[in-house]
Amino acid sequence: MEGDESSMCSDQVATGESVEPIFDDFDIDIMIAWLSMVTVDMSLHSREPIRDGILSGPEWIIEVLQGHSDRIYESFRMERYIFLNLCDLIKARGWLKDSRYIKVDEQIGIFLFMICHKNSNRTLCERFQRSGQTISKYFTIVLQAVLKLAKEIIVPPSFDVVPNEILMDPNHKLHFKDCVDAIDGTHVHASIPLSKQIPFRGRKGGTTQNVMSVCSFDMKFTFMYVGWEGSANDCRVLSAALETPRLEFPRPPLGKYYVVDSGYASMPGFLTPFRHERYHLNEYRGRARRPRTARELFNYRHSSLRNVIERSFAALKNRFFILKHMLAFASRKQAHVVIACCAIHNYICDQDRRDRNFSLYGDPKYSCEPVQDEVVGDISTEEEIEMNMLRKNIANKMARDHNMPEIP
Numbered sequence: 001m002e003g004d005e006s007s008m009c010s011d012q013v014a015t016g017e018s019v020e021p022i023f024d025d026f027d028i029d030i031m032i033a034w035l036s037m038v039t040v041d042m043s044l045h046s047r048e049p050i051r052d053g054i055l056s057g058p059e060w061i062i063e064v065l066q067g068h069s070d071r072i073y074e075s076f077r078m079e080r081y082i083f084l085n086l087c088d089l090i091k092a093r094g095w096l097k098d099s100r101y102i103k104v105d106e107q108i109g110i111f112l113f114m115i116c117h118k119n120s121n122r123t124l125c126e127r128f129q130r131s132g133q134t135i136s137k138y139f140t141i142v143l144q145a146v147l148k149l150a151k152e153i154i155v156p157p158s159f160d161v162v163p164n165e166i167l168m169d170p171n172h173k174l175h176f177k178d179c180v181d182a183i184d185g186t187h188v189h190a191s192i193p194l195s196k197q198i199p200f201r202g203r204k205g206g207t208t209q210n211v212m213s214v215c216s217f218d219m220k221f222t223f224m225y226v227g228w229e230g231s232a233n234d235c236r237v238l239s240a241a242l243e244t245p246r247l248e249f250p251r252p253p254l255g256k257y258y259v260v261d262s263g264y265a266s267m268p269g270f271l272t273p274f275r276h277e278r279y280h281l282n283e284y285r286g287r288a289r290r291p292r293t294a295r296e297l298f299n300y301r302h303s304s305l306r307n308v309i310e311r312s313f314a315a316l317k318n319r320f321f322i323l324k325h326m327l328a329f330a331s332r333k334q335a336h337v338v339i340a341c342c343a344i345h346n347y348i349c350d351q352d353r354r355d356r357n358f359s360l361y362g363d364p365k366y367s368c369e370p371v372q373d374e375v376v377g378d379i380s381t382e383e384e385i386e387m388n389m390l391r392k393n394i395a396n397k398m399a400r401d402h403n404m405p406e407i408p
Helices: 002-018 025-044 057-066 069-076 080-093 104-115 121-128 132-153 234-243 294-319 331-351 356-361 382-401
Strands: 179-189 208-215 221-229 257-259
Touching (some): 104 132, 132 331, 208 331, 294 356
16 A cells, blocks of 8 residues: 555656646736736726716607707708697607607607708717617607608699689789799709719709609699709709609699799690790899880799799708718619608698798799899790790780780
8 A cells, every 4th residue: 555655656756747737828928918918908988878968868869859949940941839749640640660779859850950950970879869770760760750641642633623822912913823833943962972972062052862753833833843953944944753653743734834944845744934934933033124025924924823833942951950961872862861851841731831941932923033044945836836826815914904015
């Protein structure tokens, strides 16, 4: 036994003497340095909430809704009751619903705060104390809901009824009772990649999309055609709308017509002014600049009637700043934003005709900054001759009423 124990001890001693150290002093110093760096990095990047503002998104919405009426108008560009009615309508239709963390009023608030101001995603993150992913998600969700609203609220006019705005104006009632609406195009800022910008550059050099609209005389949009490049002229956009069945452009019946400017071709259903004559209201300001001929008188009345669509565009862009500074969405989404803005414009118009923005641009004599129209060349066709005769007859009737020489 003693021999066995002595042999085991000798084996253990022999084994212990054969072990060599795994790390030397240099390796240990490297490990200590690495652990020190990890410790410092963890201390500099400790996990803590970045959205730590005093008011959360829901709390800010409540504060705005319960605050001064000017405050909600400045935030969402609509009165308090219109905002609440909009939330109730969209919720009742089932287009939006409260999520686990964000209610419908905050979802719509995020959307309106984005389109009404020059706000980036990061700005809304700070305002609503939400992540950028959450802001983008609910902006898109609300956009889809408002597009559904657009299908209900942007609807063609009734061709069987003479607009009240024409019936109440003696100058228009006598001569334009067959007019249904006004048509024009406007340019909305477009955010386009550099490699694709050339066709989107408009006359002023910036990248835009050409938006064609039909507008009723109560300043509501009744048809929209969006997404065209800024370099496309108005006549081309209208022609495409007429030739595309899926758009279901509201063609006026025989005897009815839209008023359009000289950027469009004269054809049945579209009444243009006399070319190469004064047209815009600004050109008739002052007693010394009143109409002197039948052509000028017709153009003046035509311009004062068609002026409604210019005022509607001005009111639209004044309310929704995103139309002047579009964010870098996909092209299709940018076009959808324009439609959504027009839908909300119509909704506010239905809810409150005395809205502050409409009051600013509601005067029929309000003259917006004139735009240089692209005049379409004269083409003698049977269709154009028909509308030219109608225009001449209206002008001569005006001339007789004002003791002016008629057009031969």
